[in-house]
Amino acid sequence: MTTSSEKAFLVIMGVAGCGKSSLGSRCAQALGVPLLEGDDFHSAQSVKKMRSGVPLTDADRHSWLDVLAKELQLRLSTGCVLTCSALRQRYRDHLRQAVPGLRFVFLALTPAQARERVAARPAHLFPVSLVASQFEALEDPCSEPGVLSLDATASLESLEADVVRWVRVGEPDGPVEVAP
Ligand SMILES: Nc1ncnc2c1ncn2[C@@H]1O[C@H](COP(=O)(O)OP(=O)(O)OP(=O)(O)O)[C@@H](O)[C@H]1O
Numbered sequence: 549m550t551t552s553s554e555k556a557f558l559v560i561m562g563v564a565g566c567g568k569s570s571l572g573s574r575c576a577q578a579l580g581v582p583l584l585e586g587d588d589f590h591s592a593q594s595v596k597k598m599r600s601g602v603p604l605t606d607a608d609r610h611s612w613l614d615v616l617a618k619e620l621q622l623r624l625s626t627g628c629v630l631t632c633s634a635l636r637q638r639y640r641d642h643l644r645q646a647v648p649g650l651r652f653v654f655l656a657l658t659p660a661q662a663r664e665r666v667a668a669r670p671a672h673l674f675p676v677s678l679v680a681s682q683f684e685a686l687e688d689p690c691s692e693p694g695v696l697s698l699d700a701t702a703s704l705e706s707l708e709a710d711v712v713r714w715v716r717v718g719e720p721d722g723p724v725e726v727a728p
């Protein structure tokens with residue numbers, strides 16, 4: 549349970565287009581903690597790769613996660629909501645090392661739904677051709693502790709309410725599934 553003296557520390561995770569930024573900004577505001585946009589911390593080289601349709605490698609993501617881990621540690625006294633794809637378990641563990649007990653909200657959607665959303669924002673750095681590679685990298689976090697799995701196609705209002713309730717009211721042991 550998160551008490552008023554204990555600040556919320558959350559990562560909103562999932563593949564490109566799942567709604568991390570949209571939900572992250574709402575949750576940060578609702579929980580009264582700063583928002584960290586993970587995409588703002590990719591190296592110029594990684595951004596160039598994604599723009600040209602080349603998926604990031606573990607090595608690309610390792611240096612990015614190092615930066616994000618440091619940014620999380622700078623916010624230990626305030627808490628924060630971080631948006632970060634965090635596709636593999638080892639990436640999530642990297643962030644957990646920075647903030648023990650860090651929680652993850654997983655926005656789940658199908659490849660077709662992700663493609664549709666990414667295709668609808670052509671000016672964005674992430675091309676639709678890379679969506680399949682996101683699902684190839686994705687390791688389902690649901691068996692890990694401190695994970696809330698939500699249907700990314702639910703309304704932002706209901707997703708925000710689910711997250712705030714989870715943070716404020718607490719969680720049973722293990723992952724929590726909330727129906728849309
Ligand atoms: N719950 C939702 N219902 C309907 N549309 C949504 C929802 N969440 C996000 N969207 C829309 O889906 C698109 C992708 O959302 P958003 O940019 O928040 O995703 P993201 O995971 O941060 O993407 P990326 O990591 O690629 O930047 C946007 O057009 C957004 O308006």
Ligand SMILES: O=C(O)[C@H](O)[C@@H](O)[C@H](O)[C@H](O)CO
Nearest residue numbers: 563564565587604633634674
């Ligand atoms: O791990 C990754 O491959 C990246 O973080 C991507 O998920 C993008 O940054 C993001 O989705 C951009 O739209």
